[in-house]
Amino acid sequence: MSIEIQDVHKAFGSLEVVKGVTMTVEKGEVVSIIGGSGSGKSTLLMCINGLEPINEGRILVDGTDVHGRGTDLNKLRRKIGIVFQQWNAFPHLTVLENVMLAPRKVLGRSKAEAEAIAVDKLARVGLSEKLKVFPSKLSGGQQQRMAIARALAMSPDYMLFDEVTSALDPQLVGEVLDTMRSLSAEGMTMIVVTHEIAFAREVSNRVAFFHKGRIHEIGPPAQVIGAPREPETIDFLKSVL
Amino acid sequence: MNYTFHWLPAFRALPDMLWGALVTLEIAVLSMVLGVLFATLLAVGASSKYRVFRAAAVSWVELARNTPALFQIYMAYFGLGSLGIHLDSFVALLAGITFNNAGYLAETFRGGLRAVPQTQLRAARSLGMGQIQAFRLVMMPQMFRIVFYPMTNQMVWAILMTSLGVIVGLNNDLTGVTQEYNVRSFRTFEYFALAAVIYYLLAKLVTGSARLLAWRLFRY
Numbered sequence: 001m002s003i004e005i006q007d008v009h010k011a012f013g014s015l016e017v018v019k020g021v022t023m024t025v026e027k028g029e030v031v032s033i034i035g036g037s038g039s040g041k042s043t044l045l046m047c048i049n050g051l052e053p054i055n056e057g058r059i060l061v062d063g064t065d066v067h068g069r070g071t072d073l074n075k076l077r078r079k080i081g082i083v084f085q086q087w088n089a090f091p092h093l094t095v096l097e098n099v100m101l102a103p104r105k106v107l108g109r110s111k112a113e114a115e116a117i118a119v120d121k122l123a124r125v126g127l128s129e130k131l132k133v134f135p136s137k138l139s140g141g142q143q144q145r146m147a148i149a150r151a152l153a154m155s156p157d158y159m160l161f162d163e164v165t166s167a168l169d170p171q172l173v174g175e176v177l178d179t180m181r182s183l184s185a186e187g188m189t190m191i192v193v194t195h196e197i198a199f200a201r202e203v204s205n206r207v208a209f210f211h212k213g214r215i216h217e218i219g220p221p222a223q224v225i226g227a228p229r230e231p232e233t234i235d236f237l238k239s240v241l
Numbered sequence: 242m243n244y245t246f247h248w249l250p251a252f253r254a255l256p257d258m259l260w261g262a263l264v265t266l267e268i269a270v271l272s273m274v275l276g277v278l279f280a281t282l283l284a285v286g287a288s289s290k291y292r293v294f295r296a297a298a299v300s301w302v303e304l305a306r307n308t309p310a311l312f313q314i315y316m317a318y319f320g321l322g323s324l325g326i327h328l329d330s331f332v333a334l335l336a337g338i339t340f341n342n343a344g345y346l347a348e349t350f351r352g353g354l355r356a357v358p359q360t361q362l363r364a365a366r367s368l369g370m371g372q373i374q375a376f377r378l379v380m381m382p383q384m385f386r387i388v389f390y391p392m393t394n395q396m397v398w399a400i401l402m403t404s405l406g407v408i409v410g411l412n413n414d415l416t417g418v419t420q421e422y423n424v425r426s427f428r429t430f431e432y433f434a435l436a437a438v439i440y441y442l443l444a445k446l447v448t449g450s451a452r453l454l455a456w457r458l459f460r461y
Contacts, residue, residue: 051363077369088364092382092461102368105378134461147364154368 001027001062003048003158003191008057010043017043019213020057027157030190032200032221035210036236041193042085044210045160048191049073049080061158078106081151082160085167087143089135095122096131099150107154114153121149125179141172145179152183159183161192197240201225209233244430251431254422261418262439268335268406268414269399275335276342276395283347284354298347305344310402313337318409330411338402345395346388353388354380386459393451397444404440415439 003025010018018040025031033041046052048059050066050073059066064076090098099118103109109117122128125145135143144164151159161180165173177199184190184203194200200207200221207224209217209232217230228234286298305313314337321328328336357380365375404416411417419436423429 049367051367074366074369074371077367082367084360084364084367086360088360090361090364090379090383092386092459101378102370105374106369136461150368 001157002060003189004060005044005048006057006059008044008047008059009055010040010047010052011055016055017213018047018054021210021213021215022057023208023215023218025158025189025191027189028187029205030184030188030192030203032192032194032204032207033210034194034197034200034207034225034236034240035216036239039210040213041210042162045082045162045191045193048160049077049082051082074106078154079157080160081154081156081158082162083144083147083151083164085163087140087147087164087167089138089143089146091135094132094134095127095138095146098135098146099153102150103153117153118149121152122146124152124182125149126175139172140168141175144168144172144176148176148179148183158189158191161190161194163193163195165194165196195240197225197237209236211236246431247428248431250422250426250428251435254418254432255435257418257422258415258436258439261413261415262443264414265400265403265416265440266443268331268338268403269396272335272338272342272399272403273392273396275339276346276399277392279339279343280346280350283343284350287347287351301340302344302347305341306348310337310341311405311408313340314402314405314409330406330409333409334403334406334411334414337405338399341402342395342399345398346392349388349391349395350384353384356387357383389451389455389459393448396447396451400443400447401440 005021005023008018008021009016017038021040021044023031033044035041043052047054048061048066050071054067061076061080065071066073066076090101093101096115096118099121100111100114103114103117104111119128119131122131125148127142127145127149130138130142135146138146164180165176168176173196177196180190180192181203192200192204204221206218207221208215209224209228209230211232217224217228217233224233225237228237283298283301286294287302289295289298314334317328317336317340318330318333321333361379361383362375365379366372370378403414406414407416407420412421415436419432423432
């Protein structure tokens with residue numbers, strides 16, 4: 001049970017943004033990816049659940065080749081939850097309906113089952129009071145927590161977080177990080193692309209520093225953040241801390 | 242001004258005119274239903290990878306939006322007639338208005354589709370929904386809200402356009418019935434004023450029901 005990324009290259013037109021990344025994330029692990037913008041870290045996440053095709057290499061999720069010819073991506077995505085920087089709430093559905101939608105329509109759960117799942121997940125992220133509310137009435141932090149609940153409702157084995165606090169007002173960052181912290185405490189396997197260095201240091205088993213489409217340095221947070229060896233890592237950390 | 246108004250004959254004609262209004266509404270509704278179907282095809286066709294479809298869709302939209310509706314109806318009746326294709330008045334009018342509706346609605350739909358962010362599709366797909374499922378459950382409902390009011394406008398426009406049926410000999414819609422009475426009595430002002438009131442009420446009925454429907458449908 002793991003996500004294996006093997007020498008992945010990804011280009012948009014002639015611009016190569018991921019230039020040969022190899023890493024394995026074991027079940028139960030939390031790996032944070034840090035690095036400057038344009039370093040390819042978000043793109044890599046999109047490749048992991050097949051939202052973006054890749055040009056070279058391969059990505060195996062529990063042994064299934066994500067970009068393989070016969071792979072049923074819809075089925076594979078059920079076990080890989082993703083939360084985006086722009087939370088992407090479905091505006092025409094209430095908070096409860098947002099979270100119920102995929103369990104009902106993708107997993108084929110009954111309305112009652114889906115509702116029970118949704119109520120449970122929304123309680124987890126602290127939104128029990130907001131079930132009947134439309135997303136437009138929520139703060140950014142609440143919408144982002146709803147997005148996390150929506151992904152969790154599919155009972156994924158892996159969760160991908162793509163700079164989920166970057167678009168939030170500073171005072172709302174904490175509530176989202178708290179939710180993620182509790183997830184990691186429960187043993188959820190997570191890949192977290194983030195600019196929150198302190199958070200990455202606290203929750204991660206390993207931290208990967210991306211630079212110009214490559215993993216420049218990877219290891220335990222105490223090493224990569226605490227005692228970085230590469231000059232680029234040192235420069236980057238200096239600029240964000 | 243030495244004209245004496247005689248409203249009584251006009252009011253006597255009211256029941257017939259109301260039956261005419263029903264035909265008017267029938268044509269408008271049919272032209273909208275067909276218009277929406279064709280507009281959907283046009284909107285899809287306009288972004289097709291085949292040039293033939295693209296060209297056909299673009300020409301339709303361009304012609305429908307940039308030539309008078311009167312000409313479009315005239316062509317359906319007399320134009321096709323001179324080519325040996327004889328449509329009756331009702332069908333010709335319906336075809337003309339449908340052509341016009343489809344052209345305008347195609348642009349409305351295209352705009353509506355663009356107005357829903359692609360990130361919504363991405364979020365839906367990331368939850369394991371297939372392309373069609375994501376489109377139906379996430380994109381369509383949002384798009385529908387965006388195109389709802391422009392569609393209402395088009396419906397009103399379709400009702401008013403049906404009055405052009407008189408030039409292709411339609412005599413049982415509201416304008417047709419009114420004109421029949423008019424030529425018999427020449428109480429032009431009274432008959433057409435009454436007809437105008439009925440058109441006005443029909444249009445208000447449409448916008449009013451649309452507002453009510455929107456209030457029920459779009460809760461967010």
